[in-house]
Structure formats: structure tokens, C-alpha cells
Amino acid sequence: MSNPTIHVAAAVIIRPDGRFLLASRPADKPYPGYWEFPGGKIEAGETAYEALVRELDEELGIHVTHATPWLTRQFDYTKLRVVLSFFRVTAWQGEPHPREGQTFAWQSADDITVAPLLPANTPIIQALTLPPxxxxxxxxxxxxxxxxxxxxxxxxxxxxxxxxxxxxxxxxxxxxxxxxxxxxxxxxxxxxxxxxxxxxxxxxxxxxxxxxxxxxxxxxxxxxxxxxxxxxxxxxxxxxxxxxxxxxxxxxxxxxxxxxxxxxxxxxxxxxxxxxxxxxxxxxxxxxxxxxxxxxxxxxxxxxxxxxxxx
Structure with a gap:
């Protein structure tokens, strides 16, 4: 029997200097303390983009004004398959602040200073090393x-x-x-x-x-x-x-x-x-x-x- 699948919208929030935002997972969620790109589950009736906008408002208190579709990655955890739709977010209103007890860190793809990373996000970091x-x-x-x-x-x-x-x-x-x-x-x-x-x-x-x-x-x-x-x-x-x-x-x-x-x-x-x-x-x-x-x-x-x- 295959594991259940959930679909997630994930945000690579990129500043003009090229650094991007990673967030630590709260203590009350699976993989507590692991670092990941912000985002969350796509609810029934939502598009991936709509879920992205909603999740970033709920998690970070920002309103997305420009995001483009990027990669889709599938990752199999022990009892769950996660399909992540990644967007690059390059413009937003407001300053990201933790609304769910997270810790934030602005990072560079060739110099990650936080650990451990959620396993599904490692290929995304590697892709970010490729220039446009x-x-x-x-x-x-x-x-x-x-x-x-x-x-x-x-x-x-x-x-x-x-x-x-x-x-x-x-x-x-x-x-x-x-x-x-x-x-x-x-x-x-x-x-x-x-x-x-x-x-x-x-x-x-x-x-x-x-x-x-x-x-x-x-x-x-x-x-x-x-x-x-x-x-x-x-x-x-x-x-x-x-x-x-x-x-x-x-x-x-x-x-x-x-x-x-x-x-x-x-x-x-x-x-x-x-x-x-x-x-x-x-x-x-x-x-x-x-x-x-x-x-x-x-x-x-x-x-x-x-x-x-x-x-």
C-alpha cells in the first residue's frame, strides 16, 4: 500500500542581493528544528499559487506581489509522500516575522550556515547555485x-x-x-x-x-x-x-x-x-x-x- 500524498506550495523568497529565506520548523510539527523553505499544504479548491499567498501571509505576515513557478520536487518520508511546488518570490509587502514560532535566517546557496536542512530541500539549494x-x-x-x-x-x-x-x-x-x-x-x-x-x-x-x-x-x-x-x-x-x-x-x-x-x-x-x-x-x-x-x-x-x- 502506497503512502498518502500531500501537495505543498513552497516559497524561495529572494532578496535583491540574492540571499533567500529559510525557516526552522516549530517544536509542535514533524521534524522540529529542521530548516526549510516556508510554505504549506495546498488545500482543496486552491491552486498552488493561491496556497503560496495564503501560507506566506499566515506564516510570515507578508503579502506576495510577484512570484514565478519554478521546480516541483517529490520526496518520500517514512509514512508520507510530499509533492512540493516551488515558487521564486521576488517581491512582497511587509517584513517577514515569525507568526508560528519559527526562527528565520537569510542564506546564500554557496554558504549555508544553518542545520539540519529538511531533506527535500537539499536539491533546491543546489539548483539555486545555477545563475539565471x-x-x-x-x-x-x-x-x-x-x-x-x-x-x-x-x-x-x-x-x-x-x-x-x-x-x-x-x-x-x-x-x-x-x-x-x-x-x-x-x-x-x-x-x-x-x-x-x-x-x-x-x-x-x-x-x-x-x-x-x-x-x-x-x-x-x-x-x-x-x-x-x-x-x-x-x-x-x-x-x-x-x-x-x-x-x-x-x-x-x-x-x-x-x-x-x-x-x-x-x-x-x-x-x-x-x-x-x-x-x-x-x-x-x-x-x-x-x-x-x-x-x-x-x-x-x-x-x-x-x-x-x-x-
């Missing part, structure tokens, strides 16, 4: 001319880069990728190598971006810190989740200069495909930096940019 913008290299035939653009983007705060230069092979690709890794790591940014896990390991990059074909054929997750997947439909997103990928790219959202006239997802289909997914998804295709907010409103973790990352 992923830049995909566009060196083409001008490697020397691209590197200053990379340096500029790093000074502007770019923190995640995918090396994707299909015109390069062998030592030329290795040398270019090493140059990107050297510059990125000096700026505390991470580098993903497209389609080549062996090269990523060899040059001490941070991860690999699997192609859709690799995703379908691979038997196990590559032994790298970050593993992403290039996806175009629900079946490929399913495979990315099953493999335990850290994120996926979903494309093409809008028409692109490189593939004029090709079919696109559009924002409504993108939102449908990303709904209830357990891993962060970047929108890709025909986007620029100004589209970030729109993408997040449709369930994206962030956006992946080619030309737009280097302008």
Missing part, C-alpha cells in the same frame, strides 16, 4: 576576437558558460576550451563543454552539456560536477530528469537567425513542457537578456544566450 544566464560561446572563425568579449562578459557578472564551437576539433578545440576555463575560473565562473565529457574532465571544466542523441543513448550520468542536457520535447526532458541532470536547455522557444522558418515552441508550449519539472530549465532560442523575466514567468530557471551573451 547561461552564455554559449560564439567564437566562429575569430577565436582571438572572441576572448576579449568573454573577458567583458565575465566582468559584467556572467557565471556559467557553455563551450560550443562545432567548427573546432582536436587540439584547436582543447586549446580554446582551456582558455575559456582559465578565464572563467579566475572570475569564479563555471564552464560546461558541449558534447564531450572526456574533454571536460581532461581540462578540468565543471561539466558537460549532453546532446539529445547522447541523452537517449547514455547509460549513466557522466562523472562531472554539472551535467546538462539539450532538450526539445517532453520525452527528452523526461530522460534528463531520469538521468539526474542538473539542468536542461529547452529549445527553440522563438525564431532564430540561424534557423529561419524552423518550428518553434512559443511561450505557452514552453510553459506546458516545464510545468512540474524537477530540474531547472533554461529557455533557448531567439532570446536576449531582456527576455529573462518573461521566461521565468513561464517556468524557466533562466535563459541561455548565444549572440546576446557577448554584446
Amino acid at each position: 544566464i547561461l552564455g554559449i560561446t560564439q567564437a566562429g572563425d575569430d577565436i582571438a576576437g572572441f576572448l576579449p568579449k568573454l573577458d567583458h562578459a565575465l566582468t559584467q557578472g556572467l557565471k556559467l558558460i557553455q563551450v560550443r564551437e562545432k567548427q573546432l576539433t582536436g587540439s584547436a578545440l582543447s586549446e580554446f576550451a582551456q582558455a575559456v576555463v582559465h578565464r572563467a575560473h579566475a572570475a569564479h565562473a563555471r564552464v560546461i563543454i558541449n558534447a564531450d565529457a572526456a574533454l571536460a574532465q581532461q581540462i578540468q571544466a565543471d561539466g558537460v552539456q549532453l546532446t539529445a542523441a547522447q541523452l537517449a543513448a547514455i547509460g549513466s550520468r557522466p562523472d562531472l560536477t554539472l551535467v546538462g542536457a539539450s532538450c526539445h520535447n517532453a520525452a527528452e526532458l523526461d530522460l534528463a530528469e531520469q538521468l539526474g541532470c542538473d539542468y536542461a536547455l529547452l529549445s527553440p522557444v522563438l525564431p532564430t537567425a540561424s534557423h529561419p522558418g524552423a518550428p518553434t515552441l512559443g511561450w505557452e508550449q514552453f510553459a506546458s513542457l516545464t510545468s512540474n519539472r524537477s530540474i531547472p530549465i533554461y529557455a533557448l532560442g531567439g532570446l536576449n537578456a531582456a527576455d529573462l523575466e518573461l521566461a521565468q514567468q513561464h517556468g524557466a530557471h533562466g535563459i541561455a544566450l548565444l549572440r546576446g551573451a557577448w554584446q
Whole structure:
């Protein structure tokens, strides 16, 4: 007999400085003293968003004015299955204050200072380490001319880069990728190598971006810190989740200069495909930096940019 399931709306309340709110569980609830993201049970007749607004008013005394859907995670406790619908809350009225005896702490994803965390929230902390913008290299035939653009983007705060230069092979690709890794790591940014896990390991990059074909054929997750997947439909997103990928790219959202006239997802289909997914998804295709907010409103973790990352 399967355990009963409850559905919960959970809030990642994020300040402008990027820090987010964790709350300790009161003594009269299961897992007392454990730290979690605020939220609570979705009642009959409520949407997840309606439950989020109600719970944050009841628990924290704040009124949500801007929240976007993000991840859905399932966690099996000893006698209970919990399905958590996470929202990123970036604007609210009022100052959070404990209305149920909680203790609060503003935290950073790479420096958690409270413990123990409720087990279901650990993957959410890991997802929060991924920045909202992923830049995909566009060196083409001008490697020397691209590197200053990379340096500029790093000074502007770019923190995640995918090396994707299909015109390069062998030592030329290795040398270019090493140059990107050297510059990125000096700026505390991470580098993903497209389609080549062996090269990523060899040059001490941070991860690999699997192609859709690799995703379908691979038997196990590559032994790298970050593993992403290039996806175009629900079946490929399913495979990315099953493999335990850290994120996926979903494309093409809008028409692109490189593939004029090709079919696109559009924002409504993108939102449908990303709904209830357990891993962060970047929108890709025909986007620029100004589209970030729109993408997040449709369930994206962030956006992946080619030309737009280097302008």
C-alpha cells in the first residue's frame, strides 16, 4: 500500500542581493528544528499559487506581489509522500516575522550556515547555485576576437558558460576550451563543454552539456560536477530528469537567425513542457537578456544566450 500524498506550495523568497529565506520548523510539527523553505499544504479548491499567498501571509505576515513557478520536487518520508511546488518570490509587502514560532535566517546557496536542512530541500539549494544566464560561446572563425568579449562578459557578472564551437576539433578545440576555463575560473565562473565529457574532465571544466542523441543513448550520468542536457520535447526532458541532470536547455522557444522558418515552441508550449519539472530549465532560442523575466514567468530557471551573451 502506497503512502498518502500531500501537495505543498513552497516559497524561495529572494532578496535583491540574492540571499533567500529559510525557516526552522516549530517544536509542535514533524521534524522540529529542521530548516526549510516556508510554505504549506495546498488545500482543496486552491491552486498552488493561491496556497503560496495564503501560507506566506499566515506564516510570515507578508503579502506576495510577484512570484514565478519554478521546480516541483517529490520526496518520500517514512509514512508520507510530499509533492512540493516551488515558487521564486521576488517581491512582497511587509517584513517577514515569525507568526508560528519559527526562527528565520537569510542564506546564500554557496554558504549555508544553518542545520539540519529538511531533506527535500537539499536539491533546491543546489539548483539555486545555477545563475539565471547561461552564455554559449560564439567564437566562429575569430577565436582571438572572441576572448576579449568573454573577458567583458565575465566582468559584467556572467557565471556559467557553455563551450560550443562545432567548427573546432582536436587540439584547436582543447586549446580554446582551456582558455575559456582559465578565464572563467579566475572570475569564479563555471564552464560546461558541449558534447564531450572526456574533454571536460581532461581540462578540468565543471561539466558537460549532453546532446539529445547522447541523452537517449547514455547509460549513466557522466562523472562531472554539472551535467546538462539539450532538450526539445517532453520525452527528452523526461530522460534528463531520469538521468539526474542538473539542468536542461529547452529549445527553440522563438525564431532564430540561424534557423529561419524552423518550428518553434512559443511561450505557452514552453510553459506546458516545464510545468512540474524537477530540474531547472533554461529557455533557448531567439532570446536576449531582456527576455529573462518573461521566461521565468513561464517556468524557466533562466535563459541561455548565444549572440546576446557577448554584446
